[in-house]
Amino acid sequence: MSKFCPYCGEELIDNAKFCKSCGKSLEDFKSSPGTQNIQYPPSAVENDHTFATVLGYIFAILIPLFGIIISVYLLTRNDSQKAARHGKYILILSIFIWIISFLLIR
Structure with a gap:
């Protein structure tokens, strides 16, 4: 099952510490209680032009x-x-x- 960045919706690789798209730290998000198993779908479809x-x-x-x-x-x-x-x-x-x-x- 794919994981997504909680900030921008970019698909993440396993054990990622930072989002490759927005650069935000995922460590802070993982350390929050109750957020370990939440999967986020992309917030919007990427416009690939x-x-x-x-x-x-x-x-x-x-x-x-x-x-x-x-x-x-x-x-x-x-x-x-x-x-x-x-x-x-x-x-x-x-x-x-x-x-x-x-x-x-x-």
Whole structure:
């Protein structure tokens, strides 16, 4: 059974002392009486920005400038680590495609 952070709802690994998402100490929470066996479901579904991610990859290949714009959008999303990771990949792909296209035009 999965455990979740009581502060932000992020799924935790076994024996975690700190939440990997919000960084809050779980030791204080575990030491409180009556809270040892409580399981917390995520408070909200993480917004993974799937539509923007898919558009970002498509634009990174077809129109790198738009890929860069979407990657910056994804990189600035504080509500999803997954979106930020894809934003970084899209940015790298967009710049790579843009450089290759300039080299092929010359």
